[in-house]
Amino acid sequence: MKIKKVFNNNVVLTEDVNQVEMVVMGRGLSFQKKVGDSIDTERIEKTFVMPSESFANKLSELLDEIPYEIMSLSKDIIDLATKELQTELNESLYLSLADHIHFALTRLHEGLSIKNALMWEVQKFYKEEYRVARKALDLIEARTKVRLPEDETASIALHLFNARQDSAGMEETMEMTNIVNDVTTIVKYHYGIDFEEESMNYSRFITHLRYFAYRMLRGELNDDHQDALYEQVKSQYPKAYACTEKVQAYLNKQYKMEMTKEELTYFMIHIHRVSYREKSE
Structure with a gap:
């Protein structure tokens, strides 16, 4: 493997035998080396494929500011999350997560504490990501000897969830979370119930809400004109219909959006299924 670009003493751009570009990392990997020199593959600690040239440019900028230890730590957290969540994560997470962890550690060192306003919602709606984020905090503490505040668990969980979406932005992810929280609150007070958050039925309801909010914010809602089915369900579940009307009013007021x-x-x-089972139980 030959060096195509030197980012710093620990990180270089190279390519495999199939001419696929990749970034390889290792302490002192490119010390006193230049473009065209060979890499000692035994010193490579981390490897990942380059998704685009812009990614390489952003990585180059980030490496000027962030220590190698944090970059390596971020890669390990992403590997952990990929395994735990059993899904591929967007490569952009490598940049955003490293930047976030470095900034969080810097803020803590300077005595600045920033609360995550979505702490409760993230813990409630993104349980798998939150669980992995707790492990990430443990890993950060083990490597840096610094325990980040609990609010950082929610922040890291949001980064993980964001990376699972098809190029969804962090702002969009946070907006989705607000919509899910507001709609569940409407249903909760309409029926006067507390949800059993560990139930499969509740999980299905939240999953539907998350993907509805995702499609709504992107303008991807479709209408198959199922008028007959709509009238049938409306007649069969009048209380669920009344609740849905409240959800529609909220979406119309907040987002100028009409549900199909x-x-x-x-x-x-x-809504009928989750409320009926909660009432029954």
């Missing part, structure tokens, strides 16, 4: 009959039908079915 298809979405209204799905909402009535999900």
Whole structure:
């Protein structure tokens, strides 16, 4: 493997035998080396494929500010998350997570504490990501001897969830979380119930809400004009219909958005199911 670009003494751009570009990391890997020199593969500690040239440029900028130890730590957290969540994560997470961890450690060192306003919602709605984020905090503490505040668990969990979405931005992810929280609150007070958050039914309801909010914010809602099914469900579940009308009013007021009959039908079915089982139990 030959060096195509030197980022710093520990990180270089190279390519494999199939001419696929990749970044390789290792302490002192490129010390006193230049473009065209060979790499000692035994010193490589981390490897990942380059998704784009812009990614390489952003990485280069980040490496000027962030220590190698934090970059390596971030890669290990991403590897852990990929295994625990059993999914591929967007490569951009490598940049955003390293930047976030470095900034969080810097803030803590300077005595600055920033609360995560979505702490409760993230813990409630993104349980798997939150669980992995707790492990990430443990790993950060083990490597840096610094325990980040508990609010950072929610922040890291949001980064993980964001990386699971098809190029969704962090701002969009946070907006999705607010929508899910507000809609569940509407349902909760409409029926006067507390949800059993560990139940499969509640999990299905939250999953539907998350993907509905995701599609809504991107303008991807479709209507198959299932008028007959809509009228049938509306007649069969009048209380779920009334609740869905409240959700529609909220979305219209906050986002100037009208749900399609298809979405209204799905909402009535999900709301009836989650409320009926909660009442029964």
